[in-house]
Amino acid sequence: MNSQLFSGRTFLITGIADKNSLAMFVAKKIRENGGEVVCTGLGVSPFHKNLSEKAAAFLNKNHNDFVEAVQSELGDTLTAVLDVSIDESIEAFAALMKEKNIQLSGFLHAIAMDKTIRQKEVKPLIEVTKSEFCDTMDVSAYSLIRLTHYMLKYDILQPDSSICSLSYIAAAKVTFHPYRNISIAKAALERITIELADELGRLNRTRVNAIRFSPYMGSKAGNATLTENVVDTSDEISPLGNATPDDLANEVVHLFRPGGRITGEIRHVDGGYNIMG
Numbered sequence: 694m695n696s697q698l699f700s701g702r703t704f705l706i707t708g709i710a711d712k713n714s715l716a717m718f719v720a721k722k723i724r725e726n727g728g729e730v731v732c733t734g735l736g737v738s739p740f741h742k743n744l745s746e747k748a749a750a751f752l753n754k755n756h757n758d759f760v761e762a763v764q765s766e767l768g769d770t771l772t773a774v775l776d777v778s779i780d781e782s783i784e785a786f787a788a789l790m791k792e793k794n795i796q797l798s799g800f801l802h803a804i805a806m807d808k809t810i811r812q813k814e815v816k817p818l819i820e821v822t823k824s825e826f827c828d829t830m831d832v833s834a835y836s837l838i839r840l841t842h843y844m845l846k847y848d849i850l851q852p853d854s855s856i857c858s859l860s861y862i863a864a865a866k867v868t869f870h871p872y873r874n875i876s877i878a879k880a881a882l883e884r885i886t887i888e889l890a891d892e893l894g895r896l897n898r899t900r901v902n903a904i905r906f907s908p909y910m911g912s913k914a915g916n917a918t919l920t921e922n923v924v925d926t927s928d929e930i931s932p933l934g935n936a937t938p939d940d941l942a943n944e945v946v947h948l949f950r951p952g953g954r955i956t957g958e959i960r961h962v963d964g965g966y967n968i969m970g
């Protein structure tokens with residue numbers, strides 16, 4: 694059902710790689726509720742230096758897929774390149790929003806990267822290098838601080854905004870399909886959520902929450918890391934079965950709702966997986 698809940702409000706949606714990205718479901722749900730979205734995708738920025746041909750091709754393909762998906766699923770929508778591993782890219786994005794006089798009522802952080810998971814194989818933590826650890830932490834966790842920092846610096850995040858990021862249960866528990874390196878980054882992301890909730894709530898009543906979601910193979914990241922067996926087992930363990938991307942999007946809408954009083958929460962949209970022993 695369409696509503697005007699977000700009438701006159703614009704949200705930033707990060708992390709769209711294609712039409713199956715979790716972030717895309719959220720963007721659509723915001724639109725259904727009368728809101729506007731600005732979408733960012735990974736791509737080549739003026740700040741990338743010494744890119745190999747392979748890396749440039751990867752980024753260009755990513756950006757083309759992103760723009761195509763946004764156009765086909767959302768229609769006329771402002772898109773921008775954002776690589777959160779490069780500070781200048783985040784700042785340039787915030788400056789662009791300022792230049793366009795866009796005021797945000799919040800944003801979705803749906804960004805993660807871990808090169809220690811390859812062909813669905815997880816590298817043991819004991820073998821993880823310093824750069825693999827730091828890169829994963831940088832992109833998947835620290836980026837929440839940096840994005841928020843530049844939005845406040847450029848005054849594009851309105852008071853009473855709502856920020857939401859995406860996590861999963863492995864941030865707190867070793868599950869039947871243990872991730873290693875990325876779990877630590879998710880734990881950091883959740884802690885950053887809580888610390889920012891305190892800082893920003895006091896600063897201008899901005900709310901900051903995270904959602905732990907069920908395993909989902911539809912996205913590029915999910916497909917690269919999960920197996921059908923993992924998704925099926927999680928579905929069986931969860932009392933309500935795995936949650937769907939639509940369930941997730943509904944919860945983000947709930948957290949983005951104007952005037953809410955929920956902050957610093959790590960919520961579960963996982964069909965009850967988290968209560969099981």
Ligand SMILES: NC(=O)c1ccc[n+]([C@@H]2O[C@H](COP(=O)([O-])OP(=O)(O)OC[C@H]3O[C@@H](n4cnc5c(N)ncnc54)[C@H](O)[C@@H]3O)[C@@H](O)[C@H]2O)c1
Nearest residue numbers: 708709710714715776777804805859908909912913914915
């Ligand atoms: N798929 C799942 O099972 C699942 C479950 C729980 C939580 N999550 C989380 O949901 C979020 C979205 O994942 P998804 O499943 O939709 O996969 P996805 O592949 O569609 O999204 C991941 C996004 O991260 C972006 N990204 C990676 N490095 C980046 C960088 N340096 N700068 C900017 N963007 C960068 C990618 O371009 C991509 O858009 C992630 O945080 C993921 O950990 C996923």
